[in-house]
Amino acid sequence: MPGTLKRSPLKRPERPYIALGLEGSANKLGAGIIQHDPDGSTTVLSNIRHTYITPPGEGFLPQDTARHHRQWIHSVIKDSLKQAGVGIQDLDCICFTKGPGMGAPLQSVALVARTLALMFNKPLVGVNHCVGHIEMGRQITGAQNPVVLYVSGGNTQVIAYSQQRYRIFGETLDIAVGNCLDRFARVINLSNDPSPGYNIEQEAKKGKKLLPLPYTTKGMDVSLSGILSATEAYTYDKRFSQSAEPSPENDTITPADLCFSMQETVFAMLVEITERAMAHIGSKEVLIVGGVGCNERLQDMMGIMARERGGNVFATDERFCIDNGIMIAQAGLLSYRMGSVTPLSETSCTQRFRTDEVHVAWRA
Amino acid sequence: MSEHVWHTVAITIPFLSEEDAQIAKLALDVDRELQPHAVKRVLEVQGNNLVAKLSTLTIRLARLSANAFLENVDLVVHTLDEFGTR
Amino acid sequence: MATASLIINSTQISQGAEAKVYKSYVHTSFDSDAKVPILLKHRFKKQYRHPSLDTSLTRARVAGEARALLRCLRSGVSVPGIRMVDATESVLGIEWIEGKSVRMLLGGGAEGEDEQVLDPDQSFDDTTDASGESVSHLDPLEEYQVTIDGVMGLIGSEIAKMHKADVIHGDLTTSNMIIRHPFAAKGPSHTKLVLIDFGLAYTSSLVEDKAVDLYVLERAFASTHPDSEPMFFAVLEAYKNGTGKDWTAVERRLEDVRLRGRKRSMVG
Numbered sequence: 001m002p003g004t005l006k007r008s009p010l011k012r013p014e015r016p017y018i019a020l021g022l023e024g025s026a027n028k029l030g031a032g033i034i035q036h037d038p039d040g041s042t043t044v045l046s047n048i049r050h051t052y053i054t055p056p057g058e059g060f061l062p063q064d065t066a067r068h069h070r071q072w073i074h075s076v077i078k079d080s081l082k083q084a085g086v087g088i089q090d091l092d093c094i095c096f097t098k099g100p101g102m103g104a105p106l107q108s109v110a111l112v113a114r115t116l117a118l119m120f121n122k123p124l125v126g127v128n129h130c131v132g133h134i135e136m137g138r139q140i141t142g143a144q145n146p147v148v149l150y151v152s153g154g155n156t157q158v159i160a161y162s163q164q165r166y167r168i169f170g171e172t173l174d175i176a177v178g179n180c181l182d183r184f185a186r187v188i189n190l191s192n193d194p195s196p197g198y199n200i201e202q203e204a205k206k207g208k209k210l211l212p213l214p215y216t217t218k219g220m221d222v223s224l225s226g227i228l229s230a231t232e233a234y235t236y237d238k239r240f241s242q243s244a245e246p247s248p249e250n251d252t253i254t255p256a257d258l259c260f261s262m263q264e265t266v267f268a269m270l271v272e273i274t275e276r277a278m279a280h281i282g283s284k285e286v287l288i289v290g291g292v293g294c295n296e297r298l299q300d301m302m303g304i305m306a307r308e309r310g311g312n313v314f315a316t317d318e319r320f321c322i323d324n325g326i327m328i329a330q331a332g333l334l335s336y337r338m339g340s341v342t343p344l345s346e347t348s349c350t351q352r353f354r355t356d357e358v359h360v361a362w363r364a
Numbered sequence: 365m366s367e368h369v370w371h372t373v374a375i376t377i378p379f380l381s382e383e384d385a386q387i388a389k390l391a392l393d394v395d396r397e398l399q400p401h402a403v404k405r406v407l408e409v410q411g412n413n414l415v416a417k418l419s420t421l422t423i424r425l426a427r428l429s430a431n432a433f434l435e436n437v438d439l440v441v442h443t444l445d446e447f448g449t450r
Numbered sequence: 451m452a453t454a455s456l457i458i459n460s461t462q463i464s465q466g467a468e469a470k471v472y473k474s475y476v477h478t479s480f481d482s483d484a485k486v487p488i489l490l491k492h493r494f495k496k497q498y499r500h501p502s503l504d505t506s507l508t509r510a511r512v513a514g515e516a517r518a519l520l521r522c523l524r525s526g527v528s529v530p531g532i533r534m535v536d537a538t539e540s541v542l543g544i545e546w547i548e549g550k551s552v553r554m555l556l557g558g559g560a561e562g563e564d565e566q567v568l569d570p571d572q573s574f575d576d577t578t579d580a581s582g583e584s585v586s587h588l589d590p591l592e593e594y595q596v597t598i599d600g601v602m603g604l605i606g607s608e609i610a611k612m613h614k615a616d617v618i619h620g621d622l623t624t625s626n627m628i629i630r631h632p633f634a635a636k637g638p639s640h641t642k643l644v645l646i647d648f649g650l651a652y653t654s655s656l657v658e659d660k661a662v663d664l665y666v667l668e669r670a671f672a673s674t675h676p677d678s679e680p681m682f683f684a685v686l687e688a689y690k691n692g693t694g695k696d697w698t699a700v701e702r703r704l705e706d707v708r709l710r711g712r713k714r715s716m717v718g
Contacts, residue, residue, distance in 0.1 A: 070439050074446040088447060107395055111436055114391040115443040160673070167673040173662070173710070210500050215507060217650065219621040219666035264500045271498050276467035280625055280674070304498040309465065348395050 006364035010337060013038050017092045017337060018045070020080070021329025024069045024109035025101025025129050026153060027052040027060040031073075031080035032326025033091075036333055042139055045084030047319060047326040048076050053193050057186050066104035073112050080325065088120045093341065095332025098126030099353030100154065106349035114347055123341040125332035129323075130155060130355040133289040134166060135334060136327035141314035143287045149274045149302070150355075152290035152323070153178035156270070157355060158220055158277045164360045169277045170220025177266055178292045180224045184262060187232050188242070188255040195322075200259045201295050207260020208246040211253065215265055220273045220280070224266065231262050267298045271305050284311030293321040334362040370404075370419040371426045377414045377437055379444075385414045388440045392433075403429045453536040460490055468511070468649045469493045473546065476533070487546035488533045491515075493649075494540070508540050511649050515542055518617050518651035525615035528608050528644050547644050548631045552601060553624035555590050556675050595632050596642065602681050604643035606688025609664070612645065613693065613700075618659045620650030622667035624674055657696075661703035664689070668708075 016037050023030040032047040052068035054060050081087060088094075096113035097106060110126075117124045134148050148159040148166070156177045158170035175183075178197060185196030190203065213230050216223040234240055239253045246254045274286055286306050288299060293315055303313040320327065338361040379385040389407045392414075397403040404419040416433060420426040460472035470492045475485040493508045495501075512535065522529040534543035591597065605627060612619065619626070626647040654660075667685070671678040690697045 070435070073439075074442060078446070108436075108439060111391055111395070111439055112443050114394060115387060115440050116447060118387040118390055119444065119447060162673070163676055165676075168669070169673045170669075173707075210502055215503070217620075218662055219623065219650065219670070221662075221666060221669075264503060268496075268499045268503060272467065276621070279465070279467040280623060280670075301498040305496070308497065344390060344394060 008362075008364050010334065010362045012040055013337060017333060018084075018086060018090055019093050019095050019125075019329040019333035019336065020077070020088070020091050021095040021127070021132075021325040021327065021332055022073075022077070022109050022113050023097045023129070023132070023323055023325045023328045024073070024105045025097045025099065026105065026323060027054075027065050027068070028323040029069045029072055029076055029105075029109070030323060030325035030328075031076045032324055032329050033080055033084040033086060034326055034329040034333055036337065042330070044326055045086065046080040046082075047324055048080045048083065049322070049324055050076050051194070056189050056191050058192070059182065059186065062102045062104040065102060066108045069105050069108045073109060076325075077112075077116075088116060088122070091120075091122055093123045093125050093332060093336045095125040095127050095328045095336075096347075097129050097132070097328055097349070098342070098347075099129065099350040101129060101349075101351060103349065103351050106351070110347060110349050114344065117344075123336070124344065124347050125336050125340065126342040126347055127328045127332045127335070128353050128355060128358045129328075130157070130159075131166060131358050131360070132327035132331040133321075134159065134287070134355075135331040136320050136324075137287045137289040137314065137316055139330055140316045140320050141287060143285050143312075143314040145283065146285035146287035146314060147274060147277045147281065147283045148287045148289060149270060149293070150290045151177045151270065151288065151292035151298070153182060153292075155290060156222065156224070158273050159355060160277060160281050160283065161360070161363065162281075164363060166355050166358065166360060168354070168356050169280070170222070170273045173218065173221050173223045174225040175228065177224060177270065178290070180228045180266065181262070181292065183228060184231055184258070187235060188258070190255075195291065197292055197295065200263065201297065203256050204259040204263045204297065206246050206256035207254070207258070208248045209253070209257040209261070210264055211257060211261040213261055213265045215269060217269050217272055220276050222269045222273055224269075227262060227266060231258050234258055263295075263297055267295075267301050270298065271301050274302065275305050275309070278306075278309060278311070284309060286311065286313045288313065288315045289321055291322045294318045338362050368421055370421065371423055373416075373418045373420075373426050373430050375416045375418070375430065375433070376410075377416075377441075379412050379414060379441075380448075382409065382412050384444050384448075385409045385412055387444065388414050388437065391440055392436055395436075397429065399425070405429070405433070453534075453539040453541045457490060457492060457541065466647070468647075474543070476543075488543050489530070489546050491542045491544070491649075492540060493542075509537060512537055512540050512542055514651060515648045518619075518648040518653070519544070521615055521617050521653065522612055522645070522648075525611060525617075527611045527615060527617070529648070530644060530646060547628050547646070548633070549628040549644070550590060550594065550631070551625050552605070552627040552629060552643075553674060555594065555596070555601065555629060556598070556624060556681075593632075594629050594642075596629060598681065599684055601629065601643065602684035603688040606685040606690075607692045608643055608645055609667075609685075610689045610692025613660045613663070613689075614696075616653050616655045617648075618652050618654050618663050619645065619648065620652060620663070620666075621647060622663055623670035657699045657703045658707075660700050661707050664700070664704055665707045 018035050021032045028051050030049040033045040035043045050072045094117050096110050150157045154176050156172035157168050159166045181200050182196040190199040214226040241252050244252045244254050246256045299315045306313045402421040406417045408415045460474035464471045472490040474490050516535045530545040628644045671682045
């Protein structure tokens with residue numbers, strides 16, 4: 001069916017535009033440079049990341065993370081410029097994450113962005129981290145108007161675009177899915193390298209048993225804290241063994257079984273609320289973004305669901321789904337091309353910055 | 365405790381040029397103090413120097429805010445060094 | 451088996467998130483040839499879910515939906531009547547309601563409507579289909595003989611009745627409420643608004659659960675119908691009148707739940 005026709009408000013650039021994006025809202029520090037060309041194409045010129053990795057059993061604290069970012073930011077930016085083959089004077093704008101995220105790390109990165117902007121007399125564009133993920137995901141996958149599942153350490157949201165906003169249809173009522181997985185990884189002492197979530201995924205592949213866990217979807221919302229405590233409770237169970245081989249034959253509970261059960265249950269809930277949003281708004285495309293979006297089991301499950309509905313799943317690999325600078329450059333440059341810059345006095349960061357607060361001027 | 369007694373710390377940081385000191389002032393001035401009722405911060409450029417005056421209600425806050433401020437100055441100075449054209 | 455053949459002889463009308471929905475015809479009694487339409491909800495196997503998780507969830511939901519509907523019917527909440535339950539085949543048969551969802555009435559867009567975005571250089575004429583697409587311009591509100599305020603009032607009072615019966619819907623959206631077509635409403639005793647889709651419903655007397663139920667609806671309004679605040683306010687007004695003294699506690703908790711949503715730290 002032809003449906004509604006809308007004209008894109010974003011004009012093709014009359015010359016190439018280049019933007020630097022800086023991201024540091026959590027433990028990943030990133031700098032990326034993107035180029036938008038007159039023919040409508042977009043090129044990633046560079047995408048550099050440096051991750052603050054804590055010892056097993058430990059999470060990352062704001063002050064330590066900020067210290068990491070301050071220590072590495074100059075070399076990360078230099079690498080991104082070098083790889084892109086451009087100088088700061090060539091940039092059209094400098095984009096940085098305005099929020100949401102951890103206060104101190106956000107502030108450190110924004111301070112560097114401001115200093116560079118003042119030194120080279122470049123405009124600044126403050127970017128919503130979540131919108132960055134969505135725009136980069138759309139750009140890389142070519143998904144036009146998908147339902148977006150945004151899953152990371154701090155966020156779990158089902159989002160769909162309507163009338164120049166990314167509207168939140170469903171979200172977690174308590175903790176984020178990445179937080180749930182990371183915290184459980186700490187309970188069973190998995191390494192944080194390259195990320196606790198990655199190690200949970202590998203461990204889950206060895207799991208043999210599905211243990212009952214609370215399954216809590218409320219409409220398009222989910223609740224995850226109950227699953228975390230229930231999974232943790234199994235580690236105090238008499239049947240639990242930290243070192244046993246997973247086996248379907250006996251009743252021993254292994255860390256792999258718990259990772260498997262947690263993933264199967266949590267992801268089934270996420271796919272279910274995504275499907276509910278798709279049915280509700282009548283979309284056939286799903287885009288998964290955010291760090292947990294790299295998880296192949298989640299991508300598989302989402303793919304099966306989407307195909308059952310005659311649709312498609314779009315996902316990106318770790319270069320783009322894990323926090324990065326290029327997504328900030330992409331969303332920032334779209335906004336800049338619509339004539340939006342952030343005045344210096346408004347470049348402070350905000351830990352809470354909801355996805356639906358952003359006016360998405362560049363979409364019809 | 366009817367009258368507030370303010371503790372003051374003055375910090376002078378020399379830059380290579382007045383322009384650099386001005387950049388530092390503008391970049392640093394954007395972020396407000398987290399407890400504006402208990403910590404006041406005034407930044408000024410005097411020649412090549414950035415002069416910060418911190419007034420706080422407790423010694424602890426004086427130490428914390430001076431520390432945080434210096435960490436930020438350090439980051440700005442580094443950025444000027446790393447990317448400056450001189 | 452009988453259920454399976456019933457489905458084969460039905461027409462699928464939609465695929466919701468939970469189930470495939472069919473329209474089927476059954477005899478009203480043994481000695482009559484008259485057939486009436488019913489709606490069949492088949493919770494098919496979700497391939498993405500682990501089989502044992504899927505089986506237990508599906509079973510619980512078919513039974514849960516039937517139980518919630520029964521409880522509503524006994525308490526006079528306007529919901530579809532139950533016609534059949536087949537737990538082994540995961541099929542629920544309910545009364546066929548002729549009407550339109552509130553979402554459609556409010557112009558929340560048709561499900562499955564595609565939007566095409568044009569390049570700024572392209573002209574509208576380039577892509578306009580020759581077939582044209584002439585949409586009926588009859589105002590649905592007029593056709594259904596209702597006003598927006600009236601519908602909001604009905605929503606609030608039906609939810610209030612449901613919560614008084616300690617039924618929590620679990621998935622309140624404007625898609626899950628139907629306004630009966632005026633031709634199908636038999637007499638004034640028939641409430642115009644029918645709550646449907648009790649697949650996630652459960653029984654609870656907790657204020658928290660009722661508040662979250664309302665919060666889910668508030669969010670559905672906000673995300674589907676821009677500038678819906680006055681509409682949801684009218685829903686709450688009617689809900690308040692329907693719940694009486696219980697309202698204060700629910701109102702306070704709803705405020706808490708909203709804050710929880712907004713204040714959650716969103717790191718990463």
